[in-house]
Amino acid sequence: MTNKVMDFTIDVPFWNPFVTPIDINTASELQLQALQTTPSNRQVGEYVLVLAHDPETLIHRTPLFNGIMYSRGGLSRAETELSAVATSVTNECIYCTAVHASRYNDLTKTTSDIDSIFKNTNPADLDTRKRSIYNFSHKLSLCPPEVVKDDVAELSANGLEADEILDIVLSSSIFSWANRLMLGLGEPLESKPQ
Amino acid sequence: MKSPFDTTLLKLLDIDESSLLAPAINSRANLFELTEQSYQAAIFPENPSILNHSQRAAVAVRICLLNDEMQLADHYKELVTNEDDQDIYDINELPKDLRLASIMNHIDANSRDPKSDPQSQIAKLKSSGLSDTEIVGIFAIIAFVSYQLRVAKGLRVMKEGL
Incomplete structure (x- = not known):
């Protein structure tokens, strides 16, 4: 058992x-x-x-x-994992969250960001760049998605370029796919x- | 490999080489090609199994409507070639056919809230006579469209916000 x-x-x-x-x-x-x-x-x-x-x-x-x-270029590996974690936490996929939160910790050699996310799914403790990635990914994952152009402006204001924002869209979206398979x-x- | 701007999704969103997003999209051209191939496999598979191509398109309409994704929903409506399949995308009512109703009930649950009692959802599909292969085939459609509509949404807000 x-x-x-x-x-x-x-x-x-x-x-x-x-x-x-x-x-x-x-x-x-x-x-x-x-x-x-x-x-x-x-x-x-x-x-x-x-x-x-x-x-x-x-x-x-x-x-x-x-x-x-x-893939190389664009968003960093750690931030790609952060987007995956945000989506998986939003969908409450325990398995995907575990895989990608542990990878995020390995890549960043930290545990505080993930600890913060696990304690509060609206993680105010993340720095503003990470929080903008987390929030965008969270809103895109909802049904229906709630992301708006101001969320893109927030990413830009935090220094993210168009190619990096596209990678956030793709990472979050592929986890809307993966979570539905893993959870279902x-x-x-x-x-x-x- | 075809240009990413010749893929179904980018044509639908009216994003071409002149777009501000073009350099970013070109840097991920292979991913848009794989998205197109996944679209073909999910909606127009060579072996459609439990749902034919028209029914798959109708299921995609239903998932888009649940997500307020009207542009992609309109695209999929054009691919519903059998008028009888329009029942599939009435999100206010389940189809009269019990087997289809069971499938749509599952599609609604997994689209809206994928964590909602999945074991019971699978048990209901099995009790409606679906095989494991048919069940996985249905998940493949839901999961792909859930991905595709979010890429569409993300690109749309990027167009508006950059």
Whole structure:
């Protein structure tokens, strides 16, 4: 018996699927091709095998995800992760938050920003640049999205250029995609069930 | 690779090479190409499984309407080729067909609030006779359109705000 993780954490849980992952031994050629794309973290095995039920979307989704998160230029890696965290916290995706909050901490060699976000999902303790990124990503994640042009002006006022703002849009949006899969198709557990 | 300005989304938003956003978009041209490929895969897959292309477009309209994304909703309405599928995007009422109603109920929940009791949502889809593959296929549409409409919204406010 293993417990569901209910609170935000930087300890990456086990993602336990609600549907049966495909059997790689009986996978179609297209499924195998889709599975060759690089996973973004070491816990992703079950997740990708679930998504491989729909290989036509998976084959494009993984390079899109990796391109948004890991391309050079534009927004810094840490700020790209901050946008991912803001969206995942807004959607209350415990798993995605854990993966990307821990990466943010690794990249920044800090813990205070994430501690602040976990304590208060409207984190006043972040510096103004980070807060503008967090707020924009949060508002874009809502249903319906509430981001307005003044939020773009706020990013600009904090020194963010157009290419960096585009990267925030893409990072937050791809987590509106990822969170819906992670939250809907499985649950975060403290450890893998025996 | 096609120009990012020839992709469905940027054409719809009327963003071209003359836009102030063009240098930023060109620096991420591959991501707009992958977005286009994802659009084709989610709405016009070679193996459409449980929902045909017209029904997928109608589902996309529904998700856009739930998000007040009228421009993209209008685009998808043009792709609903079967008049009967217009029921799918009536957000005030579920379709009369019980299986479709169950799917739309799930689409509404996952679009609006993805954390809302997902295990029970999956159980309802399974009890409506959907296979795991069909369930994942439905999630693929919701998740993609949820991404696409936010990229549209983000680009629109960038156009207004920069």
